[in-house]
Amino acid sequence: MISKTAIEQLIEKLGAENVASEKEDLLVLGYDSTPGIHCLPEVAVYPTSREGVLAAMEIAGREGLPIVPRGSGTGLSGGSVPVKGGMVLCLNRMNRILEIDEENLTATCEAGVITLDLFNATAARGLFYPPDPGSQKISTLGGNVMEDAGGLRGLKYGVTRDYVMALQCVLPDGSLLTTGGKSVKDVAGYAFKDLLVGSEGTLGIITEITVKLIPPPQAKRTILAYFDDIRAAGEAVSKIIAAKIIPSTMEIMDKATINCVEDYVKIGLPRQMAALLLIEVDGHPAMVEEDAQKVDLILRQVKAAQIHIAKDAEEAGKLAAARRTALSALARVSPTTLLEDATVPRSMLAETFAEIERLTAKYKLTVGTFGHAGDGNLHPTVLCDERNAEEMQRAHAFYDDLYDKVLAWGGTVSGEHGIGLAKKEYLARQIGAGGVKVMKRIKNAFDPKGMLNPGKIFSDDDPSTQSQVEEGFCVSH
Amino acid sequence: MSRTKEKLGNFTQLDAPKYEDVLQCMRCGFCLPTCPTFALTGRERSSPRGRVALARAVAEQKLEFTDAVKQEAFFCLDCRACTTACPSGVRAGEVMEICRSQSHQQVPLGHVGNSFRKFILQRMLPDPELMERSMLPARLYQRLGIQWLVRHSKALKLGPAWMEKAEGMLPELKAPLRPQLPVITEAVGEKRGRIGFFLGCVMTLMYPDVSRQTVRVLAYQGFDVVTPRATKCCGAPHLSEGDRQTARELALFNLDLFLQADVDYIVTDCAGCGAALKEYEELLDGETEHERLASFRAKVRDVSEFLTEVGLRTGGLKPVQKSVTYHEPCHLCHAQSISRQPRDLIQQIPGVELREMEEASWCCGSAATWGLKFSEESRQVLDRKLDNVRKTEAEILVTANPGCQLQLAWGVRERDLPVQVLHIMELLGEATP
Ligand SMILES: Cc1cc2nc3c(=O)[nH]c(=O)nc-3n(C[C@H](O)[C@H](O)[C@H](O)COP(=O)(O)OP(=O)(O)OC[C@H]3O[C@@H](n4cnc5c(N)ncnc54)[C@H](O)[C@@H]3O)c2cc1C
Ligand code: SF4
Ligand code: SF4
Numbered sequence: 001m002i003s004k005t006a007i008e009q010l011i012e013k014l015g016a017e018n019v020a021s022e023k024e025d026l027l028v029l030g031y032d033s034t035p036g037i038h039c040l041p042e043v044a045v046y047p048t049s050r051e052g053v054l055a056a057m058e059i060a061g062r063e064g065l066p067i068v069p070r071g072s073g074t075g076l077s078g079g080s081v082p083v084k085g086g087m088v089l090c091l092n093r094m095n096r097i098l099e100i101d102e103e104n105l106t107a108t109c110e111a112g113v114i115t116l117d118l119f120n121a122t123a124a125r126g127l128f129y130p131p132d133p134g135s136q137k138i139s140t141l142g143g144n145v146m147e148d149a150g151g152l153r154g155l156k157y158g159v160t161r162d163y164v165m166a167l168q169c170v171l172p173d174g175s176l177l178t179t180g181g182k183s184v185k186d187v188a189g190y191a192f193k194d195l196l197v198g199s200e201g202t203l204g205i206i207t208e209i210t211v212k213l214i215p216p217p218q219a220k221r222t223i224l225a226y227f228d229d230i231r232a233a234g235e236a237v238s239k240i241i242a243a244k245i246i247p248s249t250m251e252i253m254d255k256a257t258i259n260c261v262e263d264y265v266k267i268g269l270p271r272q273m274a275a276l277l278l279i280e281v282d283g284h285p286a287m288v289e290e291d292a293q294k295v296d297l298i299l300r301q302v303k304a305a306q307i308h309i310a311k312d313a314e315e316a317g318k319l320a321a322a323r324r325t326a327l328s329a330l331a332r333v334s335p336t337t338l339l340e341d342a343t344v345p346r347s348m349l350a351e352t353f354a355e356i357e358r359l360t361a362k363y364k365l366t367v368g369t370f371g372h373a374g375d376g377n378l379h380p381t382v383l384c385d386e387r388n389a390e391e392m393q394r395a396h397a398f399y400d401d402l403y404d405k406v407l408a409w410g411g412t413v414s415g416e417h418g419i420g421l422a423k424k425e426y427l428a429r430q431i432g433a434g435g436v437k438v439m440k441r442i443k444n445a446f447d448p449k450g451m452l453n454p455g456k457i458f459s460d461d462d463p464s465t466q467s468q469v470e471e472g473f474c475v476s477h
Numbered sequence: 478m479s480r481t482k483e484k485l486g487n488f489t490q491l492d493a494p495k496y497e498d499v500l501q502c503m504r505c506g507f508c509l510p511t512c513p514t515f516a517l518t519g520r521e522r523s524s525p526r527g528r529v530a531l532a533r534a535v536a537e538q539k540l541e542f543t544d545a546v547k548q549e550a551f552f553c554l555d556c557r558a559c560t561t562a563c564p565s566g567v568r569a570g571e572v573m574e575i576c577r578s579q580s581h582q583q584v585p586l587g588h589v590g591n592s593f594r595k596f597i598l599q600r601m602l603p604d605p606e607l608m609e610r611s612m613l614p615a616r617l618y619q620r621l622g623i624q625w626l627v628r629h630s631k632a633l634k635l636g637p638a639w640m641e642k643a644e645g646m647l648p649e650l651k652a653p654l655r656p657q658l659p660v661i662t663e664a665v666g667e668k669r670g671r672i673g674f675f676l677g678c679v680m681t682l683m684y685p686d687v688s689r690q691t692v693r694v695l696a697y698q699g700f701d702v703v704t705p706r707a708t709k710c711c712g713a714p715h716l717s718e719g720d721r722q723t724a725r726e727l728a729l730f731n732l733d734l735f736l737q738a739d740v741d742y743i744v745t746d747c748a749g750c751g752a753a754l755k756e757y758e759e760l761l762d763g764e765t766e767h768e769r770l771a772s773f774r775a776k777v778r779d780v781s782e783f784l785t786e787v788g789l790r791t792g793g794l795k796p797v798q799k800s801v802t803y804h805e806p807c808h809l810c811h812a813q814s815i816s817r818q819p820r821d822l823i824q825q826i827p828g829v830e831l832r833e834m835e836e837a838s839w840c841c842g843s844a845a846t847w848g849l850k851f852s853e854e855s856r857q858v859l860d861r862k863l864d865n866v867r868k869t870e871a872e873i874l875v876t877a878n879p880g881c882q883l884q885l886a887w888g889v890r891e892r893d894l895p896v897q898v899l900h901i902m903e904l905l906g907e908a909t910p
Contacts, residue, residue: 020520023540023543023545024522024531024540024543024545024546024549025520025521027530027534027539027540028521028522028524028526028527028530028531029521031504031530032504033503033505033506035503046519072506072509073506073521074505074506092519114510135506137507137510138505138509261564264566325507325564327505328503328507328563328564329564329565331501331502331503331505331564331565332564332565332566335500336500337503
C-alpha cells in the first residue's frame with residue numbers, strides 16, 4: 001500500500017489538484033472500454049508537464065508501485081487498467097498543441113491532446129491529419145500511438161504509425177528518450193520510434209509526439225450501398241480493391257448494427273437490409289469522378305440492393321458520424337458488448353462473414369458485426385450479459401473458433417485494439433512461445449524492474465495477470 | 478426508474494437506480510466531451526461515465542453511498558447533455574437525479590437544515606398562494622427578498638458567493654400572473670382547438686410578462702387557452718433536490734387537474750416544467766392507471782414543439798427587424814430532444830435573421846440551484862456561453878426557459894454586453910398583433 005509520505009511528496013511535486021487518492025476517484029480510473037475488467041489503483045496522478053511525469057515516476061519507483069499510463073481510457077483491450085494496482089498516470093491534462101509547422105508539414109503536441117482537436121487545429125491551417133479512430137472525439141494522441149490506432153480512413157491513408165515522426169518519452173529508469181525528428185528520413189541506429197508505437201504503455205511514457213501532416217484532398221464523394229446478403233458486401237470490397245481503386249474509406253455494418261445505430265441517430269438507415277457499405281473516394285476532382293463511377297459499376301455487378309450518393313458534405317459527415325457510434329450503439333441491446341478485432345487479408349472477407357454466420361448459429365449467440373472492411377478488419381461483437389456465465393463461455397468459444405480460422409488464413413488477432421489484458425492467449429497462439437520470449441526480452445531491456453504497465457501483452461506467469469473476465473476488483477491493497 | 482422492488486446493493490430500497498440502467502454503460506466515453514463538469518475539472522468521477530461507474534459500484538457493494546457520491550450527485554448539472562451524446566441509451570443525469578434522493582436518505586442534513594428544506598419543498602412550493610404571499614415582500618422591497626433567501630440559504634446549501642449573485646439575478650418583480658390570468662382566454666379568428674396552459678411557478682412569479690405573451694400568442698394562433706388556477710408546482714425542484722415523494726404528490730394532483738380540464742393539448746412555456754411533465758409517466762408508474770398516464774403524456778407539449786407541430790399562422794405577423802441568436806435550454810434540447818422547432822419558429826417571424834452560435838446546446842450554468850451552490854463553476858460555464866453569444870454579434874439572445882433567462886440576463890448585465898435577452902414567446906409576442 002502506498003505510504004502517506006509518498007502521497008504528500010506527490011502533492012508537493014504535482015500540486016494537490018493533480019493527485020487523487022480518494023476511493024471514489026480511484027474507482028473510476030480502474031477501467032477502460034473493455035467489458036468485464038475493473039481494478040482499483042492506489043493513487044492517481046495528473047501531471048501537467050514532463051517534469052511532473054518524471055517526478056511521479058521517481059516516487060512510484062521508490063515505493064515499488066507499478067505505473068499504468070492512461071489517456072482517455074477508451075482502449076478496447078484493457079491496456080490502461082491497473083491490473084496490479086499501483087499508480088495510474090493520467091495524461092489527459094497534458095493537452096497542449098505545441099506547434100504546427102507549415103514548412104515541414106508537422107505538428108507537435110503533448111501526449112494528452114484529443115485526436116479530433118489535433119485534426120481541427122491542423123484543418124484550420126489547411127492541413128490534414130488523417131488517422132480517425134471511431135473514438136477520435138475522446139481518445140488521446142498518446143493512446144493512439146500506444147495502440148497504433150487505425151480509423152475510418154485507414155485504407156488509403158494508413159494508421160497512426162504512418163504519421164508518427166518523433167516521440168519524446170520517459171523510460172522507467174527516469175532517462176529521457178527522444179527518437180525520430182522532423183526529417184523525413186532517419187536510419188540512425190535501431191528504430192526506437194517504431195518499437196514504441198503500439199507498445200501499449202509497457203516500454204515508456206510518451207510525453208510529446210510529432211506527427212506528419214499532409215495536404216487535404218481537394219474533393220470527395222461518399223457512397224452508401226445496401227445489400228441483401230452480407231457476403232455480397234464482402235465481395236464488393238475485394239472486387240473494388242482488385243480493380244486497383246483505393247477509396248479512403250470502406251466501412252461495413254451488418255443488420256444488427258444498422259438497427260442499433262438507426263435507433264440512436266434516426267437518419268433513416270434501412271432496417272431490413274443485411275449490410276451496408278460506406279465508401280468514400282477522395283483526391284483530385286477528376287480522379288474522384290472516375291473512381292466513383294468504377295465503384296458504382298462494381299456495386300451493380302455484385303448486385304447491391306441500393307446505391308445512394310451523399311448529396312453534400314453535411315450528409316457525408318452525418319453518415320461517418322453514425323458509423324463511429326456503431327460499437328456504443330450495439331451496447332443498447334445488452335449489458336455486455338464483447339468485441340473482437342480480427343483482421344484478415346482482404347480477399348478472405350466474404351469467407352470471414354460466412355464463418356461468423358456459421359459460428360453465430362453454432363453457439364446460439366447474438367452478434368453484430370461492423371468494421372473497417374477495406375482493411376480486412378472486422379469487429380464481430382457478441383451482445384451478451386456478463387452475469388450469464390454460460391453465455392459468456394459460448395461467446396469465448398465463438399472467438400476461439402473464429403481465431404483458428406483467421407490465423408489459418410494468415411490474419412491477425414488484433415488489427416488495431418492491441419493485446420492488453422484481453423488477448424494475451426491469442427497473441428501466444430499467433431506468434432508462438434518463441435515470439436513471446438523475444439518480446440519479453442525487449443520489455444526487459446527497457447524496463448528491467450517490470451514497473452511499467454505490468455501484466456499487459458504477455459503474462460509473467462503470475463496467476464493474477466490472467467485475463468480478467470470476472471467482474472470484481474482483481475487487485476487492491 | 479421509480480421504485481425498485483428488491484434492495485439494490487448499498488442503495489436503500491426507495492427510489493434507487495435500476496441495475497440495468499447502470500450496467501448499460503459500456504464506458505466508451507462518448508459522453509465525456511459534452512459534460513460541462515468534466516470540461517471544468519478533467520476529473521473522471523465528475524464525468525457521466527465516472528458517475529455511472531460510481532452508482533454501479535454502490536449497486537455492486539464495492540462502495541458505500543459515501544459523501545463523495547453525494548457530492549457528485551449534486552455537482553452534476555442534470556443538464557442531460559450526456560443523454561443526447563450516449564449511443565447506448567444511458568441516462569447518467571437521471572441516475573444522478575435519483576442518487577440525490579438517495580443522498581437525503583443516506584447522508585442526512587442536520588436537523589435545522591432539514592426542516593428548512595422540508596418547509597420549502599413540502600410546504601412552500603406545493604402551495605401557490607403561500608408562495609405568492611411570501612414573495613410579496615420581495616416585490617415591495619427587493620432587498621427583503623434577498624433577506625428571505627439569506628434566511629433560507631442553509632437549507633438550500635448555497636455556495637459562498639451566492640448572495641451577491643442572487644441579488645443581481647432577480648429581475649424586477651411584478652405582481653404574479655396566476656391570479657390575473659383569466660381561466661379561459663378565447664381563440665382569435667378561426668378556432669383550431671382547446672389547450673390547457675401549464676403556468677409554472679417561476680414563470681408566474683418572476684416572468685409574468687413572458688407567460689402573458691405566451692397566452693396571447695396561443696390565442697392569436699387560434700386556440701382557446703385554459704389556465705387552471707389550482708395548478709401546482711410541476712415537481713421539477715423536488716426531483717432536482719431529491720424529494721421524489723413530494724414530486725409524486727404534486728404530479729398526481731396536476732395529472733387529475735389537467736385530465737379533468739378536457740383539453741386537446743397541455744402546453745407549457747417553461748422547458749423545466751415540460752421535461753418534468755413528460756416524466757410523470759415514469760415517476761407515477763404504478764401509482765395510477767396506465768391509460769391515464771399515457772393519455773396525459775400524449776398531450777404534453779413545449780410551446781415551440783406545439784406551434785411547429787400545428788403549424789404557425791404567419792398571416793398578420795408584424796416584422797421584427799433584428800438579428801437573433803438562440804441558446805438551447807438543456808431541459809428542452811437534451812431532456813426533450815427539441816432542438817429544431819424553436820429555430821423553425823424564429824425563422825418564420827418576418828424580418829428576423831437567425832445567427833447560430835457555437836455550442837448552442839452547451840449548458841449556461843444555471844441548472845436550478847446549481848448556479849447558486851457552485852457560483853464559481855457556474856460563472857466559468859456562463860463565460861463560455863457568453864463568449865459564444867458575443868461572437869455572433871446578434872442583437873437578441875433568445876432562450877426558452879426561465880432558469881436560463883435569469884442566468885443569461887444576469888451575465889449580460891454583469892458583462893455589459895449589447896444584447897437583449899428574451900424568451901422565445903416574447904419575440905413571437907412582439908410579432909403578434
Ligand atoms: C467507441 C469506440 C470506438 C473505437 N474505434 C476505434 C477505431 O476505429 N480504431 C482504433 O484503432 N481504435 C478504436 N477504439 C479503441 C481506442 O479508442 C483506441 O485504442 C485509442 O487509441 C485509445 O486511446 P486512449 O487515449 O483512450 O488510451 P487509453 O485507453 O487510455 O490507453 C491505451 C493504451 O495506451 C497506454 N497509454 C496511453 N497514453 C499513454 C502515454 N502517453 N504513454 C504511454 N502509454 C500510454 C495505456 O497504458 C494503454 O495501454 C475505439 C474505442 C471505442 C470506445
Ligand atoms: S454513458 Fe453512454 S456515452 Fe458515456 S461512457 Fe457510458 S455508454 Fe458511453
Ligand atoms: S447531466 Fe450534464 S453535468 Fe450531469 S453528467 Fe450528464 S453531462 Fe455531466
